[in-house]
Amino acid sequence: MTATIQAHGLVKTYGRAWALDGLDLSAEQGTVLALLGPNGAGKTTAVRVLTTLVKPDEGSAELAGIDVLTRPEQARRNLGLSGQYAAVDEYLTGFENLVMIGRLYGLRRAQARDRAAELLEQFSLTDAAGKPSKDYSGGMRRRLDLAAALIVRPPVLVLDEPTTGLDPRSRIETWGVIRDLIASGTTLLLTTQYLEEADQLADKITVIDHGRVIAEGSATDLKARIGGERIELTLADPADLRLAARTVGSVTGTEVYSEAGSSTVTAPAPHGAESLMTALRELDTQNVRLLDLGLRRPTLDDVFLSLTGHSAEQAPTNDDSTPTKDNR
Amino acid sequence: MNTPIRTLKDSAVIAERNLVKVKRVPVLLVYVLLSPIMFVLLFSFVFGGAIELGDGSSYREFLMGGVFAMTVLFGGIFTASGLAEDMQKGLIDRFRSLPMSHAAVLIGRTASDVSYNILSLIVMGLTGLLVGWRVQGSLLDALAGFALLLVFAYAFSWIMAYIGLLVPSPEVVNNSSYLVIMPLTFLSNAFVPLESFSGLLRHIVEWNPVSALTQAARELFGNTDPSALASTAWSMEHPVAYTLIWTAALVVVFLPLSVRQYRRATG
Ligand SMILES: Nc1ncnc2c1ncn2[C@@H]1O[C@H](COP(=O)(O)OP(=O)(O)O)[C@@H](O)[C@H]1O
Numbered sequence: 215m216t217a218t219i220q221a222h223g224l225v226k227t228y229g230r231a232w233a234l235d236g237l238d239l240s241a242e243q244g245t246v247l248a249l250l251g252p253n254g255a256g257k258t259t260a261v262r263v264l265t266t267l268v269k270p271d272e273g274s275a276e277l278a279g280i281d282v283l284t285r286p287e288q289a290r291r292n293l294g295l296s297g298q299y300a301a302v303d304e305y306l307t308g309f310e311n312l313v314m315i316g317r318l319y320g321l322r323r324a325q326a327r328d329r330a331a332e333l334l335e336q337f338s339l340t341d342a343a344g345k346p347s348k349d350y351s352g353g354m355r356r357r358l359d360l361a362a363a364l365i366v367r368p369p370v371l372v373l374d375e376p377t378t379g380l381d382p383r384s385r386i387e388t389w390g391v392i393r394d395l396i397a398s399g400t401t402l403l404l405t406t407q408y409l410e411e412a413d414q415l416a417d418k419i420t421v422i423d424h425g426r427v428i429a430e431g432s433a434t435d436l437k438a439r440i441g442g443e444r445i446e447l448t449l450a451d452p453a454d455l456r457l458a459a460r461t462v463g464s465v466t467g468t469e470v471y472s473e474a475g476s477s478t479v480t481a482p483a484p485h486g487a488e489s490l491m492t493a494l495r496e497l498d499t500q501n502v503r504l505l506d507l508g509l510r511r512p513t514l515d516d517v518f519l520s521l522t523g524h525s526a527e528q529a530p531t532n533d534d535s536t537p538t539k540d541n542r
Numbered sequence: 543m544n545t546p547i548r549t550l551k552d553s554a555v556i557a558e559r560n561l562v563k564v565k566r567v568p569v570l571l572v573y574v575l576l577s578p579i580m581f582v583l584l585f586s587f588v589f590g591g592a593i594e595l596g597d598g599s600s601y602r603e604f605l606m607g608g609v610f611a612m613t614v615l616f617g618g619i620f621t622a623s624g625l626a627e628d629m630q631k632g633l634i635d636r637f638r639s640l641p642m643s644h645a646a647v648l649i650g651r652t653a654s655d656v657s658y659n660i661l662s663l664i665v666m667g668l669t670g671l672l673v674g675w676r677v678q679g680s681l682l683d684a685l686a687g688f689a690l691l692l693v694f695a696y697a698f699s700w701i702m703a704y705i706g707l708l709v710p711s712p713e714v715v716n717n718s719s720y721l722v723i724m725p726l727t728f729l730s731n732a733f734v735p736l737e738s739f740s741g742l743l744r745h746i747v748e749w750n751p752v753s754a755l756t757q758a759a760r761e762l763f764g765n766t767d768p769s770a771l772a773s774t775a776w777s778m779e780h781p782v783a784y785t786l787i788w789t790a791a792l793v794v795v796f797l798p799l800s801v802r803q804y805r806r807a808t809g
């Protein structure tokens with residue numbers, strides 16, 4: 215069986231920047247694929263290629279068996295897209311927005327109205343249905359945008375950073391909505407900068423950086439790849455960073471991660487508590503003062519760190535940071 | 543797949559959506575209505591008495607054709623800024639990901655923007671009447687004059703659609719539009735009689751479609767005597783035909799150009 219979403223060898227350059235550098239993707243029917251990567255990794259570009267908005271320089275892509283490059287019209291019929299920033303008409307009400315999109319998908323006016331009402335209900339927007347969407351909160355606008363992508367119940371759904379810029383509560387709500395979609399059998403590609411989100415929602419995670427796949431598998435697979443527990447310590451004085459990293463490294467014999475300018479050091483600890491104890495003693499001899507020291511199970515963050523050499527936490531945090539327009 | 547019927551249907555959906563904005567932001571109308579009033583008043587009171595026309599006809603009457611022509615060109619700015627805004631807000635991306643007609647977003651936009659020009663022509667006509675402008679010819683001719691202004695403005699809005707898709711952000715629209723509209727109106731007979739230009743400039747002015755549009759409007763409103771025309775250029779002797787040729791040419795060139803630009807727009 216061929217995958218419902220697939221892409222092979224996608225290359226896209228913008229001037230001298232390689233947004234995509236031979237990207238391969240695939241998602242089987244009815245599964246959720248998370249495209250995980252930091253800002254600038256090429257997630258949006260990949261989404262834009264798959265959704266017919268951009269032609270790649272090289273490579274091929276198929277949605278539900280339809281070649282996206284040679285039959286874009288056909289591909290669009292099978293596709294729902296919710297882009298990185300909610301693209302709803304701010305002067306139209308929620309209801310009017312959905313009716314408009316429905317009619318542009320080719321529904322008759324009455325059909326579009328019925329479907330719009332149904333979706334507003336499903337997305338808890340019925341009360342706001344008659345309000346212009348510029349009066350909506352960020353979370354409501356995002357839900358409306360998602361609803362717009364679902365008007366014709368497309369077999370393939372693509373969501374580009376569906377929760378970026380949402381407050382934690384709206385984020386959890388959006389996850390709920392996405393889980394319902396998954397349950398209905400849609401094949402879904404979602405991009406995210408948040409490991410937790412990929413972990414929560416996806417069957418398969420493809421980690422990308424600089425337009426290339428750097429790892430692929432289930433959340434469990436990825437965690438297993440770096441195995442073992444991790445030492446994590448927080449320094450009282452960031453000036454000790456290099457000394458602390460060297461010391462920990464000599465104890466664990468593994469690669470040590472420390473962000474320049476930060477005060478945390480992490481490293482895989484092959485011998486668990488024993489490594490921790492030794493590290494603690496060594497650090498004490500070196501007069502390195504600690505705020506916090508502990509052993510923890512690996513997270514997807516660590517996967518990312520060991521794969522790319524930099525932390526996904528460089529990405530903006532998930533509070534209500536306003537999205538900027540120049541990163542689309 | 544994109545049959546003409548589908549294109550028309552989609553265009554209607556888009557046009558309807560654009561008009562809702564006018565309903566929700568009625569203050570937009572104030573701008574639509576205020577600038578024509580301002581143009582008529584400024585031009586007739588500031589220049590109205592300052593310039594004498596050789597043939598003794600009233601400059602105020604002479605001016606109206608030019609003010610009408612200039613104002614409907616300015617109407618094109620709505621087209622450019624509307625598209626630039628849709629682009630910035632990501633709506634163009636959404637439309638482009640839908641199985642709809644590519645041309646519809648642009649056809650719907652240019653079509654709904656005709657309503658702005660209809661309104662501004664009405665307001666300008668009324669303001670003109672207040673300051674002493676009169677239609678001297680038949681009512682039918684006058685209606686033909688208004689229709690010609692609208693049709694040419696529609697064609698011109700396709701240039702503006704192209705500009706709207708080219709500019710990097712809506713803030714740049716005004717400046718870019720002025721770069722097109724100002725030379726077109728000031729290198730024409732809109733405000734200054736043809737006779738005052740000479741040499742190469744004179745040729746440019748004679749063949750500028752805005753001159754023909756202005757001349758045609760004046761003739762149809764009975765505000766100028768065609769037999770007193772001080773030009774032997776074909777464009778000036780057949781201003782209506784020449785304007786219509788330009789109208790067709792602008793649509794034929796800029797509709798496909800704009801659609802092409804729309805397809806590759808990156809938002
Ligand atoms: N339209 C564009 N013009 C120039 N560079 C672009 C454009 N779109 C994306 N890029 C560049 O391509 C890279 C990948 O961007 P993008 O796909 O938006 O990443 P992500 O969505 O993962 O943050 C970035 O370096 C970005 O600056």
Ligand SMILES: [Mg+2]
Nearest residue numbers: 257258298541
């Ligand atoms: Mg992105």
